[in-house]
Amino acid sequence: MSDTNLSPLLALRIIQALGGPGTPPEEGLQHFSVGLDPYLNVLDDEYLDRYIQYGGASFKMVVGIYGGGKTHFLYSLRDRARAKHYAVSYVSLKSSGESPFYALDLVYKAIAAGLLPPxxxxxxxxxxxxxxxxxxxxxxxxxxxxxxxxxxxxxxxxxxxxxxxxxxxxxxxxxxxxxxxxxxxxxxxxxxxxxxxxxxxxxxxxxxxxxxxxxxxxxxxxxxxxxxxxxxxxxxxxYSGLVVLLDEAERIPSLSTRNREQLLSNLREMIDECGQSSFEGMFIVYAVPDQNFLEGRTQVYEALKQRLSTVFTEINPTGVKVMLEQTVGDHTMFLHTLGTKLAQIYEVAYQCSFDAQELNEMVIMVADWAEDQRFGDEGYKRLFVQTMVAGLHYLNHHGICPTLTEITRKP
Structure with a gap:
């Protein structure tokens, strides 16, 4: 059952990252990715293989709540871009840190600091x-x-x-x-x-x-x-071009009015720059936890709403917004598949083997619980992987499926 192409060290890193903060590790995403390929394949074919490589420029906005898979999506796109001879830079945007989006000079600095060759x-x-x-x-x-x-x-x-x-x-x-x-x-x-x-x-x-x-x-x-x-x-x-992945780490409405206005102005200018020949070979992907920052009545809000109104799908690759929740069709099947992949990684990490019946019982239990959390403030995907890893630890030590009380986080 275990993945023979996965080293124990990388498996341990994956389990540590997913079972702790619940954030994806920078390496090994392919071992537990589920459901992203249809959208990533379209971005591959339409942009990385064609438009950007030919000298075009494009902007996409990825929308997904905290723990909803934004960073995982960006990392996956990063890996695909590097494999196609693109330079890439992943930037975590933080208003209280070194790279707030309302200060473009600091964003440039962060892009330069994160630059990686193919x-x-x-x-x-x-x-x-x-x-x-x-x-x-x-x-x-x-x-x-x-x-x-x-x-x-x-x-x-x-x-x-x-x-x-x-x-x-x-x-x-x-x-x-x-x-x-x-x-x-x-x-x-x-x-x-x-x-x-x-x-x-x-x-x-x-x-x-x-x-x-x-x-x-x-x-x-x-x-x-x-x-x-x-x-x-x-x-x-x-190189084929530059792929910049901007990961907004906090909700934009938490910013001051002045900084939010500057952020929106910068965002509008960046979108417009992607329509100019001077930005040829540039692919900017901006990930946000929600769209509440577009709720306003001033001219800058309306201008941004118009630019961000279209939705990216498999049949409409020119759409601007990538709605991560739409990448999952059957949520139950998604979680079951993810749980099975995590178990395979765990077996490699700890050189163990699970009883198939006990494991299946636990995957179903944790998946049903996580799906009930789907409309909360925190992403059910992150809750699932964190709880699933806790359950795998329990199953490894005790040999039987735990109860939810034994592995779910206390408030």
């Missing part, structure tokens, strides 16, 4: 951020030349030519990318770090940066041009 098919770990992104591009490019039976010196000459030919409309960004790669190429680590610090939005040392020909400071007025420049950089380096 998956190269190896298990090699790659750190996030523009520094690692540029180093990974350089290493991959050098490796490509060397596989063409070039000498190391000749390969380095070709790489130097590639760097000189990088062309971006944003003069400061073009200068920075070239200088960073030239510095890395020539083993000038201090210069590489200084320029990458600017690219990552981590500060502005005017005297040091002017030495390299960089004169623009990242602030709210320059954030959009910097985001556009990052997209162009990704395409210029030979």
């Amino acid at each position: 998956d190269d098919g190896t298990d090699q770990h790659i750190d996030r951020g523009i520094r690692s992104f540029l180093r990974a591009w350089y290493g991959k490019r050098l490796q490509t030349y060397q596989t063409q039976e070039m000498s190391l010196d000749r390969a380095r000459e070709c790489l130097a030519d590639d760097i000189r030919q990088i062309d971006l409309p944003n003069l400061n960004y073009r200068t920075a990318v070239r200088k960073a790669l030239e510095s890395y190429h020539n083993n000038r680590q201090e210069a590489f770090d200084q320029v990458c610090q600017w690219l990552q939005g981590e500060g502005f040392d005017r005297r040091a940066l002017q030495h390299y020909g960089i004169n623009q400071k990242l602030d709210r007025s320059t954030a959009f041009p910097m985001i556009r420049a990052m997209v162009r950089m990704v395409r210029e380096l030979g």
Whole structure:
């Protein structure tokens, strides 16, 4: 019954993540994903394989309550995008943290810090951020030349030519990318770090940066041009495009009136930017827990409502809103399948084997209980996986199906 393609360590990480906070781990999603493939396949075919790769840009808004699978959906899309030669960046937006959506300069900084190159098919770990992104591009490019039976010196000459030919409309960004790669190429680590610090939005040392020909400071007025420049950089380096996954970690109405108005204005501008040629190769997916932030009577609310009115479905891929609850048809079947997958992962993690009858009894019991919670404030999917893992622990230790009282959380 256990999954032979799953390592015990990864299985343990999955169980720890799902049984604790109930949030999906960054790896191993394919071992317990249920019901997302129809929507993900459409995004694959319509956007990743076609429109974005051809130079288009698009914006989607994913709607799902807390614990309803937003992050899982974004991670799954991230993995598919990386497999199709896209650079990606996942950003958790928090008004009290480092990346509130009402402050686009901080959002740029978070996108830059989360930047990952495409998956190269190896298990090699790659750190996030523009520094690692540029180093990974350089290493991959050098490796490509060397596989063409070039000498190391000749390969380095070709790489130097590639760097000189990088062309971006944003003069400061073009200068920075070239200088960073030239510095890395020539083993000038201090210069590489200084320029990458600017690219990552981590500060502005005017005297040091002017030495390299960089004169623009990242602030709210320059954030959009910097985001556009990052997209162009990704395409210029030979990748299919940039997929940015923005995960709104709290309800927008909790913001102050001023910050909410700025957030809505930024959101409208970002949607409009996706209709411009300057954003070519950009796919933005913005996940929110509800749509209450659209309830207002001012012009900015009405403008956003119009832009976000259409619903994405398998037969209408151009729709903007992805309603996660609609990805599940039969909720009972969904939970039963998910419970079985979690049991398989648990068996690998703890090198055990469950009695089929006792396990089936527990899956049905927990699924029925979780479905009764479906219309609460917290997502029934998260409640299910947390309770299911608690039940698996009980079943592993006692060999019999627990009662709900023994495994459900106390208020």
